[in-house]
Amino acid sequence: MSENARFRRQRGKGWVAALLAAAGFAGAIIAATPAAHADIPVLYPLYTWWNPDRGDNFTTGNLNDENSAVAAAYLPIRKEAFVYETQQPGTVPLHLFWNNARQDNFSTATPVGIDSAYSAGYTYIGVQGYVHTAQAPGTRPLYLFWSEARQDNVLAVDQTTIDSAYSAGYVLIRTEGYAPYA
Known part of the structure; x- marks a missing residue:
């Protein structure tokens, strides 16, 4: 020194x-400042992004995915809800897939969604966060919509996103899980 x-x-x-x-x-x-408690779950915002050139919605649940969205010229639309950074009781991973032919990001938390992704030629990217499998206090349904015309999936929690999906001709496929909402 x-x-x-x-x-x-x-x-x-x-x-x-x-x-x-x-x-x-x-x-x-x-006394030293106490360390963060391991039993307090950490939440990360679940954002919807849009790429007008690709015609693709992208849902991000972590900083890595957000950086990928920015690098690929996606525009931020809104915060949908939150995901847990680590697995909590009653939660499952929210998985991210990519289909290069469709230029489509696809997020799913259900076994049916995972099977659908692989059978449609999507490549597994990773875990975006964790969502509840059943309705819990402070959570809302995480809806999956599909547009055949755009070959695009979108996850929606926020009513504005749900309304936008319907008005753009998307079809509700299923509930992928339940996300903390604030």
Whole structure:
């Protein structure tokens, strides 16, 4: 460590000690900030994105997928709900698939959806987060819509997205799970 850096460090320690003494904490033991509790689930926003050139909706549930959406010139539309970053009791993975021929992203959390993705030639990308398998307090249904004309899947929780899907001719396929909504 350089002499200058050591001086700044020592000066900083003196400043903190003086501040604590002035505040009446002289001699008190200062506890470290507690670590985040492992039992508190972390939520990540589930966003809908749109690429007008591809005619594709893309639902992202983590930073990696968001970066992929931005890199592929998708436009952010809205936050649909949330997904859990780690698996919680009563949740299953929300899987992301990609079909290069269709230029379509497809998110699913059901065995039927996974089978459909593979049988339609989609490639598995990874887990986007975790959603409930049954309705729980504070959750809403995660609907899967399909457009034959666009060869596009879209997940919808937010009523605006649901209405947009219907008005664009999408058909409701199934409920993929239940997502925390706020």
